[in-house]
Amino acid sequence: MSAHMLYLMRHGAPAVAGRLLGRTDDPATEAGIAACLARASGLEIDRIEASDLIRARGCAQAIGELRGVAVETDPRWRELDFGAWDGLAPAAIDPTRLAAFYDDPDAAPPPDGERWSALQARVAQALAAVPPRSTLVVTHGGTIRAALAALCGFDRRQIWAFDLPYAALVSLRIWPGPTRTVQIVGLAT
Template sequence: MLYLMRHGAPVREGLLLGRTDDPVTEAGIAACVRRAAGLKVAAIVSSDLMRTRDCATAIGSARGIVGEADRRWRELDFGVWDGMRPADIDPAAFARFHDDPDAAPPPDGELWSSLLNRVGNALAVLPSVPTLVVTHGGAIRAALADLCGFDRRQTWAFDLPYAALVSLRIWPGLDRTVQIVGLST
């Protein structure tokens, strides 16, 4: 089993937080710990940013598991938009980004295809035991694109609020098969 969890609520909600290393609230950590209750995992991985790492550490400490931080699980880098409210960004530029994030990435930001590539690389090295990955909304969407073959628009067809959990069953092999068995929001 693979579990993909979005971090808890950051201190400054409503911002594009890609590489910005904002802390998570205590309530956000508690929400992730509650969401993880009952999961049978042997490994925990997170992005290296504190809003994911702190949630993963709290979940792991309750189970005696030391998590591993992997920067490939970071959120999309929003470049000059990082740390901004979407309402403060030129609406036409933001719309172009949403329509085609490779053709119109944030200024000095990361391409969607680059996020897909690095998350795909991170997925390839996950341990072959039940694993919880505490990460970001964009990285979860990139993982679902890689694992399930979703196109970019399909990855936005569902909401991933803070502390959301996607549960996946994976049958490895040449023709890897993946089934979403749960979405908890």
């Protein structure tokens, strides 16, 4: 089977940038949406998927309207649920607990939040459902990291090495099949 492209785009800047936004459903700013539109220009895509949270869905819909491509939403593309930390700035969280989370997000999840392994499992399910066609997925930073772990085998320390600012785009070429091969073609920040 021939290769296809998978593009993973982080949503544009939300109105409350700089906070841990998991289930918080704030929209992207107009500038954030414009950044995603600019980043998507020139991509050859057949499909668009998005997280069902408005900051990702709104960016995807703007791209879809411009390109004449319908947007499919899927809650499996949501960001990690930060539980009691959701909506907080990192400075408002106990630094020891936050450091433990970044060191091992599965062993030290946010209070009442989602474990890293649960995020990875649902993202792996979402990836398995993507058909072998050129697809843009507009999603979240943690979700992109979980997808890279699933597709490329990066461990939890390696995935934090990727700088994924708002409107970042990871381009992957995928050869499907029982021994799926993945090539990172580009990272635009």
